[in-house]
Amino acid sequence: MKTFLALLLSLPFLTIAQTNYDTQINEVLSKTLKQHRELVSIPNLPADPDLMLKNISWVQEKYKALGFKTSLLESSTLTILLAEKVYDPEYKTVLFYVHIDGQPINPMTWNQEDPFTPVLKEQDAAGNWQAIDWSKLDGNINDEWRIFGRAAADDKAPITIFLTALEVLQQQNKTPKFNVKIIFDPEEEYGSSALLSTLATYKARYAADYFVVMDGPAHDSNKPTLTFGCRGIATCAITTYGARLPQHSGHYGNYAPNPVFRLTHLLSSMKDEDGRVLVDGFYEGIKITPEAAEVLSSVPYSKAQFNAALGIHSAEKVGDTYQKALQFPSLNIRQIGTSWTGEGLKTVVPEYAVANIDVRLVPETDGDSQLEKIKKHIKDEGYYVIDRDPTEEERLTYAKIAKFTGKTSVNAFRTPTDSEFGKNIRGRLVEAFGENPVTIRIMGGTVPIVPLINTLDIPTVILPMVNMDNNQHNPNENIRVGNIRQGIKICLALLETEF
Structure with missing residues (x-):
């Protein structure tokens, strides 16, 4: 069997001359950045349905101008926008996903007056970002400039990028090599409850042959990136x-048991000093094949640089590289608290201590099963485990009591990296850029739309295009101009891919 990289090198598309989209992109980049500014200027917090509808209307009008059929689909909360166009009834159909909402803001933490008034900036010699006039977009555009604003990267950059690619094709009197559907999710940052509530009603409307999720950051090298899965998540509290x-x-003190020490002893029994989870069966079913290992090793990685960026001496030993570590489920303590929640400190033995935990899942692990394994581990440590506060009788009967509550939010998904779908996209990106894209087998984060992926049951890839250092969800969110330029090229290559 050919290895992953050997297979890539043997494919005929590698001998094709590099496709040159750069001239067309240069001609439209200024307009694209101005369109992006216009869209980012519309606040997009789902708490304000009127403004969300304004965002949807902006996008809807752009797609109508391209001849798309647009539909506003009712959901349990906000309206879903679906845009679709049949270019040839004989073509395959690709469904695209973007989200149109953004994270909440605290204006006081931003280095600009209003996070929804985008600011164009460049870095000075000292590394500080300084505002520059938008009129500079009418001259030579520097790829290292950045646009700062809420949702500038997540996810309004992909919305603008894909729109521009379709406009360029139309200007060239070309059409995509497949039929297109696009879902605009109004509540991704809040769990996609609107979209997920429509699955039973609109499954046929969403039906397609392939699915492309345009969300998340590219590899930190800023090279074109294809991601073939994402981890799921379950949560629990002890x-x-x-x-x-x-x-x-x-x-x-010295008489009433301190629940914090009990909790810390229990938590320390769940992981060894190298970070490996000790819960029985936690890694069960996971095997890294030689083919998978080669995909993982193909991702650019420097342990020294990675650790320096994180400010850590050394990593946990679950995997010997970052990518390998992501192939296993994780057990993370995200917060610890006690019965005292006020300001300042008190000299008390707390009434209770609680640890909030998240478990990142991989396709080999089911969330409910992982939570049951943790619960069993607690019992094996000698605890009487319940799902509520103890009664007076239970307090006097059992020496060690633990309340355990948990739920699975979403399981993981992964499309084989050697699938025909993946190979076709990869081939077009090689033709456009002259080198292999970074291939990520599974990313560490979770997208809430995995139930949609499972419902449609079609090959799915995540196509991230924004810069890794975009301050996603945080103050001073930004998009690097060069990533918008490159993203247009990625989308043009994708739109001319034959399936």
Whole structure:
């Protein structure tokens, strides 16, 4: 069997001359950036349905101008926009996904007056970002300039990029090599409840042969990136108990059990010092084949640079590289609290201690099953496990009591990297850029639309195009201009891919 990289090198598309889209992109880049500015200027927090509808209307008008049929689909909350166009009834259909909402903002933490008033900036010699006039877009455009604003990268950059690619094709009197459907999700940042509520009703409207999710950041090398899966997530909370009420640490220290120490002993039993999870069966069913290992090793990676960027001496030992670590489920303690939640400190033995945990899932692991394994581990450590606060009788009957509650939000998905779908896209990107794209077997984060992927049951890839350092979800979110330029080229290559 040919290895992954050997297979790529043997494919005939590698001998084709590099496709040159650069001239067309240069001609439209200024217009694209101005369109992007216009869209980012519309606040997109789902808490304001009127403004969300304004975002949807902006996009809808752009797609109508390209001859797309647009539909506003009712959901449990906000309206879903679906745009679709049949270029040839004999073609395959590709469904695209973007989200139109953004994360909440705290204007006081941004380095500009209004996060929804985008600012064009360049970096000075000291590395600080300084505002420059938008009129500079009418001259030579520097790829290192950035546009700062909420949703500038996540996810209004992909919306603008894909729109521009379709406009360029139309200007060239060309059409995509497949039929196109696009879902615009109004609540991705809040769990995609609107979209997921429509699956039963509109499954036939969403039906396609392939699915492309245009979200997330590209590899930190900023090379074209294809991601073939994402991890899922389950969450749980573990609460341990001391006395019925918080007790004075002077009077009752050394007598009333401290639930924090009990909790920390329990948590430390779940992982070794190298970060490997000790819960029985936690990694069950996971095998890294030689073919998968070669895909993982093809991703550019420097352990020294990666650790320096994180500010850590060394990584946990679940995998010997970052990509390999992502192939396993994780057990993360995201917050620990006690019964005291006010300001300042008190000299008390707390009434209870609670650890909030998230478990990142891979396709080999089911969320409910992983939570049951954690629950069993707690029992094996000698705890009486319940899903509520203990009764008075239980407090007097059991020495160690733990409340355990959990839920699976979404499981993982992964499309084989050697699927025909993946190979076709990869081939077009090689033709356009002259080198292999970075191929990510599975990314660490979770997209909430995995139930849609499972419902449609079609090959799916994630096509991330924005810069990794875009401050996603954080103050001073930004998009690098060069990533918009490159993203248009990626989309043009994709739109001319034959399936």
